[in-house]
Amino acid sequence: MLVVQGKGKMFRKEKIKDKINEKDVGLLEDAFTCLCASTCDEWHCLGNYISTENEKELKNLEEARRFRTFIADLITPDVKNQNWCRIKHICEKAGTCKELITRYLSMGDLETAKKLAEEYKKLYLEYINILEVTEENISNKSSA
Numbered sequence: 001m002l003v004v005q006g007k008g009k010m011f012r013k014e015k016i017k018d019k020i021n022e023k024d025v026g027l028l029e030d031a032f033t034c035l036c037a038s039t040c041d042e043w044h045c046l047g048n049y050i051s052t053e054n055e056k057e058l059k060n061l062e063e064a065r066r067f068r069t070f071i072a073d074l075i076t077p078d079v080k081n082q083n084w085c086r087i088k089h090i091c092e093k094a095g096t097c098k099e100l101i102t103r104y105l106s107m108g109d110l111e112t113a114k115k116l117a118e119e120y121k122k123l124y125l126e127y128i129n130i131l132e133v134t135e136e137n138i139s140n141k142s143s144a
Contacts, residue, residue, distance in 0.1 A: 036095035038068035
């Protein structure tokens with residue numbers, strides 16, 4: 001179960017009809033994970049193109065971007081100003097942060113991994129705040 005507004009404040013999952021309008025935190029968390037993975041995939045496609053100069057990798061990059069945009073559009077119908085783009089950049093940072101956590105853990109550096117996990121948490125909370133999820137409007141219901 002996800003902790004959204006701080007330590008010890010958890011939300012149970014139950015069935016609902018309209019997840020997005022109800023600020024279903026489970027849906028938003030799944031979308032965040034998907035957006036992080038999609039932005040990381042874009043970087044890998046670009047890296048593949050740079051090392052191989054195979055134009056297929058640019059097509060893969062475009063497909064990864066299309067998929068990321070599709071997911072972002074599902075969860076951001078009311079996002080204003082530059083915040084739609086900020087979500088993309090927050091997810092890029094969070095995805096890279098997760099990769100760094102894994103690397104530091106594999107090197108046995110638990111303390112650095114913990115610090116990076118705190119940064120990841122801040123990025124996730126920034127994403128939730130952009131989507132205007134608060135304790136007052138969050139849904140404790142989910143279809144999961």
